[in-house]
Amino acid sequence: MKQSLPTSIVLNGHPDFQLLSSIAAEIIQRAGGAAALSEGFSTMLRQCVDDVIMTPKTGRRSYDELEKTEKTYIGTRVEIELRAMLNLKKGKLDTVILGHDVDIKNTMGSNWMIPTEAVGHPCILVAADEVRALCYLGLIVARPEYLTVGQNKDSKKSISALGFANIIWLLNAHPYPPNFWRTVPSYVIDRIFAGKSGNRRVMALFREVQRVPITRSVIEAVAQQQDFMRRIRADNGKGTRDHLAREGVLLLSGHYDAPLIKALSLPFCSGSEFVSYKPRVQAEVAIAANAGILLAWNG
Numbered sequence: 001m002k003q004s005l006p007t008s009i010v011l012n013g014h015p016d017f018q019l020l021s022s023i024a025a026e027i028i029q030r031a032g033g034a035a036a037l038s039e040g041f042s043t044m045l046r047q048c049v050d051d052v053i054m055t056p057k058t059g060r061r062s063y064d065e066l067e068k069t070e071k072t073y074i075g076t077r078v079e080i081e082l083r084a085m086l087n088l089k090k091g092k093l094d095t096v097i098l099g100h101d102v103d104i105k106n107t108m109g110s111n112w113m114i115p116t117e118a119v120g121h122p123c124i125l126v127a128a129d130e131v132r133a134l135c136y137l138g139l140i141v142a143r144p145e146y147l148t149v150g151q152n153k154d155s156k157k158s159i160s161a162l163g164f165a166n167i168i169w170l171l172n173a174h175p176y177p178p179n180f181w182r183t184v185p186s187y188v189i190d191r192i193f194a195g196k197s198g199n200r201r202v203m204a205l206f207r208e209v210q211r212v213p214i215t216r217s218v219i220e221a222v223a224q225q226q227d228f229m230r231r232i233r234a235d236n237g238k239g240t241r242d243h244l245a246r247e248g249v250l251l252l253s254g255h256y257d258a259p260l261i262k263a264l265s266l267p268f269c270s271g272s273e274f275v276s277y278k279p280r281v282q283a284e285v286a287i288a289a290n291a292g293i294l295l296a297w298n299g
Contacts, residue, residue: 001129001136001173002110002164010168016141020168023097023122023139027170030086038174042135044085045128046177048077049108055221061181063108063130075106078126093118103142113156114142125167128176135176138167180218184209198223202232202240206251206276211266213254213273232274248296249278250288260291 010017031037052070053060060066079094082104088095094104103118106126114123119142127136140146146163159167181189188208195201201222205214220228232240232251241251252261254269261269264284269275279285285297 001107001127001132001134003132005172006165008168009165014166016143016166016168019100019122019141020139023100023102024168024170026098027086027124030088037137038171040085041082041137041171042174042176044081045078045126045135048074048081049128049130049179050217052077055181056217056224061221062179071108074108078106079104082124082126093121094124097122111158113152113154113158114147115154115156118142119144119147119157130179130182133176133178133182134173135171136169136173137171138169140167180214183212192222198225198228199238199240199243202228203243206240206244206274207247207249210249210276210278213267213269213275216272219274244276245293246296247278248298249276250293250295251276257291260288260293263287263291 010020028034028037031040049063052066052074053063055061063071082088083090083095088097090096091101093101095102101121103115103121103123104126105112105114105118105123106128107113108128108130112123112125112127121142123140123142125136125138125140129135140159140163143166146159146166147157148160148163149157151157184192192201192204192208195204201224202219205219205222216229219232222228232253244251250260250264252266252269252275254261254273254275255271258269261267261275264277264279264287266275266277279288279295279297282297285295288295
């Protein structure tokens with residue numbers, strides 16, 4: 001997305017204000033409130049992209065590695081997931097909100113392509129910026145005067161430079177869960193995948209990347225095995241958790257170990273995330289012991 005966006009002029013008195021503000025309020029209400037929308041939307045968008053990258057099956061780790069048809073499919077996936085998230089029905093366009101046919105447009109770039117059938121109608125604008133880990137959710141009435149003069153071979157037009165000011169933003173440059181592999185130096189990735197077995201690779205992952213919530217999909221990509229979650233659990237001294245404990249490293253589950261994660265001031269983890277940490281002081285080792293996890297400690 002463009003790094004600098006104009007301030008929205010969709011205020012009281014603007015011809016689209018009443019319509020777009022009412023649709024915005026309906027979206028927020030359906031999402032369960034502004035906070036729930038911001039969290040749920042960004043997570044949903046990350047999942048849509050990661051599900052198409054399919055790192056566990058393909059070995060690909062970024063959006064840039066996708067085929068053209070796969071990049072196009074992300075837009076379809078976002079449309080489906082957003083309707084489900086907001087409990088919206090399909091209409092003549094992508095959905096219906098407050099009796100208005102609404103189109104849903106997604107981009108991983110800096111603009112949206114508006115089809116001829118959506119001109120004159122409200123559009124939900126979705127964008128993900130993979131490089132800066134930011135996401136956007138806006139509304140516009142796709143009036144001809146807000147669109148470019150030129151069009152592509154499918155007769156689709158994009159939003160003009162002046163048209164951007166006629167977008168009302170629900171989320172503007174909102175933090176978006178980054179692509180995990182973009183956050184890890186290449187030499188660390190090499191060390192993680194140097195392991196000959198799934199267990200060794202998962203151990204390396206949590207040894208190398210600490211104090212960072214890690215999703216099941218990342219673990220699956222590293223383990224490269226169907227029973228990948230078994231690598232995480234304590235398994236009669238053979239599981240990843242057991243091996244790391246002997247190295248003095250905690251491996252904690254957001255579902256089972258939330259109190260311990262909080263006690264150690266580690267980042268919040270959802271129920272499906274994990275985080276690792278090597279305590280630095282004896283007091284932290286004692287906190288873990290009180291929670292039933294014994295660690296090797298060399299001081």
